Each structure stands twice: as C-alpha cells, then as structure tokens.
Amino acid sequence: MNGGDLELGELLAAAEAAPPGESVDVVAHDLQKRFGAECVSFLFVDLIGERLVRLAAVGESVEDADAPIQLQGSVYDRVLQSQRQHVEPSGQGGQRVITPVSNRGDRIGILELTLQAGDDTVLRQVRDAAHALAYIIVTDRRFTDLYHLGRRTTQTSLAAEIQHQLLPSAPCCEANEFTLAAGLIPADDIGGDTYDYTLDRDKLHLSITDAMGHDTNSALLATLLVGALRQSRRSGCDALKQANHAHQALLGHSRGLATGQLFCVDLETGLCELVNAGHPRPLLLREGTVEEVELAVNLPFGVAAPSTYRLQKLELQPGDRLALLTDGMQDRGAAAVDLPSIILDTRALHPREAVRSLTAAVLDACYGNLKDDATVLILDWHGNPRRTAPTARPRTAEPATTAPSAGTTVVAGCAADPPNPDVMRRLGAHTAALG
Numbered sequence: 001m002n003g004g005d006l007e008l009g010e011l012l013a014a015a016e017a018a019p020p021g022e023s024v025d026v027v028a029h030d031l032q033k034r035f036g037a038e039c040v041s042f043l044f045v046d047l048i049g050e051r052l053v054r055l056a057a058v059g060e061s062v063e064d065a066d067a068p069i070q071l072q073g074s075v076y077d078r079v080l081q082s083q084r085q086h087v088e089p090s091g092q093g094g095q096r097v098i099t100p101v102s103n104r105g106d107r108i109g110i111l112e113l114t115l116q117a118g119d120d121t122v123l124r125q126v127r128d129a130a131h132a133l134a135y136i137i138v139t140d141r142r143f144t145d146l147y148h149l150g151r152r153t154t155q156t157s158l159a160a161e162i163q164h165q166l167l168p169s170a171p172c173c174e175a176n177e178f179t180l181a182a183g184l185i186p187a188d189d190i191g192g193d194t195y196d197y198t199l200d201r202d203k204l205h206l207s208i209t210d211a212m213g214h215d216t217n218s219a220l221l222a223t224l225l226v227g228a229l230r231q232s233r234r235s236g237c238d239a240l241k242q243a244n245h246a247h248q249a250l251l252g253h254s255r256g257l258a259t260g261q262l263f264c265v266d267l268e269t270g271l272c273e274l275v276n277a278g279h280p281r282p283l284l285l286r287e288g289t290v291e292e293v294e295l296a297v298n299l300p301f302g303v304a305a306p307s308t309y310r311l312q313k314l315e316l317q318p319g320d321r322l323a324l325l326t327d328g329m330q331d332r333g334a335a336a337v338d339l340p341s342i343i344l345d346t347r348a349l350h351p352r353e354a355v356r357s358l359t360a361a362v363l364d365a366c367y368g369n370l371k372d373d374a375t376v377l378i379l380d381w382h383g384n385p386r387r388t389a390p391t392a393r394p395r396t397a398e399p400a401t402t403a404p405s406a407g408t409t410v411v412a413g414c415a416a417d418p419p420n421p422d423v424m425r426r427l428g429a430h431t432a433a434l435g
Contacts, residue, residue, distance in 0.1 A: 011132055020140035027111070027133045028057035035122055037113045038094075042101065042133065043069070043076060044109035046151045047164065049183070049356070052076055052110070053150045080107050081353055085127055090114045099126055103134040105174030105181070107352065141169075159190035162219035166194045166226045172352050173197065177267050177384065178204060181351035182377040183359045185328075185370060192218030192258070193326045193373035194226050198233070202267050205233055207242075208324045208377055209260035210279070212300075221255045225301060229262070239264045240311040243275040243301070247309070250302030257302040261324060270316040270383060275309050277301050280330060283340060285321040285347055290340035293322075318383035321347065321354075328374035329358070333366035351378040 015026045028040035041056040051068040071077050075098060079086050083100045090096040094116045101108045111130040115122065141147045156164075163186065172181040182195045192211030197204065207229055211221040228249035232242045239262040250258065259279040265272045278300035281292040298309050316322070323343055328334060342361055346354040355378055362374045 008132060011129075012136070015136045015140070020143040021146040023133065023136045023140050024055055025057045026136070027129055028113075031113060031126065031129055034125070035115055035118065037115055037126075040111075040113040042109055042111055042137075044147065044151060045071065045080070045107065047156070048185075055146075055150060076110055079110060081350075083107075085123060087118075087123065097123065097126055099130040101130045101134045101137070103138055104170070105172045105179060105350075105352070106170035107172065108134050108137055138169075157190065157215075159214075159216045159219040160186055162216070162223060163190055163192070163194065166196075166219075166222055168195075168197055171355075173199065175199060175204075177270075177382055178265075179351050179380045179382070180204075180206070180378065181355045182375070183355040184373060184375040185359050185363055187214070187328065187370040187373050189214040189371075190216075190219055191328060191370075191373035192222045193328065193375040194222050195324070195375055195377045196226060196229070197377075204263075204265040204267060205239075206263040206265070206324070206377065206379065207260060208279070208326060208375060209258055209301075210326045210328075210373070210375075211258040212256045217256070221250070221258060224249055224253060224255055225258050225260070238311075239273050239275045240309060243277060243298075243309040247277075247301045251304060255302070257300045259300045259327075263324075265316065265379075265381075270318075270381060272314040272316055274312050274314060276312065277309065278303075280325050280327050282325065283323040283343060285323070285343050286317070286319070288344070288347075290343050316381040316383075318381060320381045321351075322379045322381070323358075324377040324379075326373060326375040328370060328372035329362055329376055332371050334362045334370075334374060336365045337361045351380055354378050 011026065011030055014030070015023055018026050024040070024042040028037070031037035031040055041054050043052040043054050045051070046053055046068065050071055052071055053068055069076065071080075075086060079098050079100055083102060085100070086098040088096050092114075094114050095118050097113050097115055097118065099111045101111050111126070111133060113126070118126070137147065167184065171183065173179070180197060182197075184193055184195065191214055194207075194209050194211075196207045209222065209225055209229075211218045211225055213221065225246055228246040229242050232245035237245065242262050246260070250256065258277075260277045261274060261279045261282070263272055263274045274295070275298065276295045277298050279297075281295055283290055284293050293314060295312055296310055299305055299307050321343065323339075325339070329337075329339065339358065342358055343354065346357050349357070355376055358376050359374060363370065
C-alpha cells in the first residue's frame with residue numbers, strides 16, 4: 001500500500017484520457033495503487049429514487065453487481081441522507097468503506113470499496129477521491145448514455161423520456177445564500193409537470209409548471225413551455241417578460257394551456273419577483289408556522305383572453321422555507337395528505353429529505369397510482385450569516401418602501417443578506433468550466 005495524497009491533476013488527466021464511460025475505473029485504479037483498495041464500485045440512484053444500480057470497475061468481482069439494490073432502510077440510504085462516510089468490518093478482516101459522491105448538494109451516488117486497513121488519513125483520501133469522482137461524472141455523463149441507461153430500472157415511456165430531459169440535470173443545489181431540492185413523481189399517464197432552476201451571479205431563477213393533458217401531448221406542450229421560458233431567461237428577461245414570452249409561444253402554436261409560477265430571487269437582498277399563472281399557491285414556513293403565500297392569480301399560459309400578467313414581490317428572510325407545488329400534490333387522493341404538517345415536521349431536514357417525505361406521503365395516499373404528476377420544489381433561504389438577522393415582519397401584503405412599477409404587487413417582507421463574492425466568483429468559474 002503506497003498511500004500518499006490525492007494528486008488531483010493526475011487523476012483528472014487520467015479521467016480525460018480514458019473513455020467517458022470508464023470514470024469509475026480511473027478512480028478505482030488510483031485507490032488500488034495508493035491504498036490497495038478492492039471491490040471498488042460506484043452506485044447511483046435510479047430514476048424513481050427507490051433502488052440503487054451498481055457500476056463495478058472493470059476487473060472487480062462484486063457480489064450481485066447487476067442486481068438493483070433496494071434503497072429504503074439500507075446502509076446506502078443512511079449514507080445518502082447524512083452525506084457522511086460509513087465504515088464497518090468487511091467480514092474478511094478488512095474495512096468496508098461507503099462514501100457519498102456529491103456535487104453542490106446533488107446526490108450523484110456512492111463510492112464503495114474494501115480496504116485491508118485504513119486510518120483517518122486514508123479515509124479522508126477516499127472522501128477526496130469521491131469528491132473528485134463527482135466532478136468527473138458530472139463532466140463525463142455529457143458524452144455517454146451509460147449513467148442514463150443504468151438509472152432505468154423500469155420501462156420508460158416516450159412521454160416520460162421527454163419529461164425527464166426537460167428537468168435540470170441536478171435536482172438539488174447548495175449555495176451560500178440558499179439550498180434547494182425538487183422531486184417529481186410522474187403519474188401512470190404522464191401529466192406534464194416540470195420544474196427548473198438556474199443560478200446567475202446575482203440572481204436565482206426558479207419555475208414550476210404543469211402542462212394540460214397527459215402522455216405525449218402534455219410532454220410536447222411542456223417542451224414548448226420550458227423552451228420558451230429558457231429562451232427568454234437566457235436572453236436576460238425578468239419573470240414578467242418570461243411569462244409573456246411563454247404565453248405568446250403557447251398561443252402561437254395552439255398547443256394548449258399550462259399553469260406555472262416563475263421566480264427571480266435577488267441573492268443580495270432576498271427580494272423575490274414572481275408571476276403566478278393560475279398555479280397553486282406556495283407554502284411558506286417561517287418562524288415555526290406554515291401558511292399559504294397569498295398571491296394574486298393570473299390566467300394560465302396559453303389562455304386567449306385580454307389579460308396581462310402581474311409581477312408580484314415576496315421578501316424572503318433567513319430561515320424561510322418556501323415550498324412550490326403542482327396540483328398533483330393536493331388533488332384527488334393526495335388531498336388527504338397534510339402538507340403543512342409534513343413541512344413543519346421536516347423543518348430540520350435537508351430540503352432533499354423534506355422533498356422525499358412529501359412525495360412519499362402523496363404516493364402512499366394514492367396507493368402508488370397517481371392520476372396526475374406530483375411535483376414539489378423546496379427553497380431554503382439562508383441569507384448571509386455575517387449580517388445581523390432582520391426583525392421579523394408579517395406575511396401579509398404591505399406597501400413597498402419605494403413605489404413599485406406598474407403591474408407589481410408586493411407580498412410580505414424582510415431583508416436578506418448579500419452573497420459571498422468569492423463563492424459566486426468560484427461558482428461562475430466552475431459553471432463555465434463544466435458548461
């Protein structure tokens with residue numbers, strides 16, 4: 001066992017020289033060379049979030065390598081939830097080491113291996129290797145279907161494939177000012193839900209939408225809607241202009257109707273500008289109380305009527321948890337689920353686990369057969385911890401301190417904190433490098 005620190009440059013160079021489907025082999029070879037690691041494999045969660053799929057390194061003998069592993073209640077589940085390395089006896093006098101592979105809060109999977117012996121320094125090096133593997137996989141999965149193929153443990157319809165490709169590649173994101181996570185449980189007959197987010201240097205953009213209809217027709221409508229929203233957002237448009245652009249796109253192509261909410265959060269102030277196009281109101285957890293955010297409701301996108309969209313404002317304060325929902329989380333069998341209580345009960349959990357609790361409750365209430373897609377996106381607003389927390393303000397609508405522009409409604413207020421410039425600069429650099 002040679003040991004030694006991880007040479008990140010050498011590892012990345014080796015990963016780039018190898019085919020994109022052999023990322024695990026590169027990391028496995030590095031761990032074998034330095035620590036004598038055996039049975040090295042990477043496990044990733046399937047599309048429905050219920051099972052793990054193992055990808056063993058070439059030449060490794062791993063028991064049941066091809067059989068999906070039930071996630072619920074397993075040691076892997078505990079590692080993914082806690083995001084902490086787990087070490088236990090291997091049964092052969094060595095150590096079984098299970099390490100989370102994550103990037104900016106996104107649970108990419110798990111690195112599992114066996115060591116004959118490993119002290120704290122070795123275990124730290126394994127964690128470093130898992131972190132490097134996360135970045136390698138994020139890059140390599142752009143060039144191969146290996147990771148997409150492996151995540152399909154059930155039959156995938158054309159509509160489901162379209163819907164999945166409309167979603168962000170990572171359902172979770174952590175930054176200095178916020179943490180967000182989202183989950184979508186598709187109906188038996190795909191219902192057209194989507195969510196989206198992107199982080200600029202000074203803004204966080206969020207959207208949650210529900211296209212009318214089911215199956216391929218709703219997936220195609222969702223494609224048009226998400227494409228229009230992304231086109232306008234990437235052109236620098238605010239939430240109001242994005243809404244108008246999406247509305248005109250649906251009208252122009254006569255594809256149908258869709259509800260949605262668009263959010264643009266200022267990372268420096270916590271001020272959120274939003275548009276509500278006929279969509280269920282979000283839920284806000286603030287100071288131990290969960291309430292609906294009382295938003296004005298405009299018509300859905302694609303309704304041919306002489307009506308304009310109204311820009312509304314919500315001031316987030318550190319400690320807020322905002323939950324965006326589609327009607328599949330509230331209608332039919334899901335109506336029996338007490339969403340505010342679950343949000344309150346899971347307030348100490350990471351948004352990933354809160355989303356999981358909410359979607360599991362809805363799925364259980366519907367006996368595993370959803371009639372409509374159920375989607376939830378949770379945003380935890382942190383602000384900047386270096387600043388003093390502001391005095392709490394009421395949730396009810398209040399006048400703006402400066403006169404709002406025409407078509408603007410102010411919904412409730414508090415000030416938030418400025419972003420860490422170094423974090424944002426590094427984020428911009430990493431995004432450019434991976435893009």
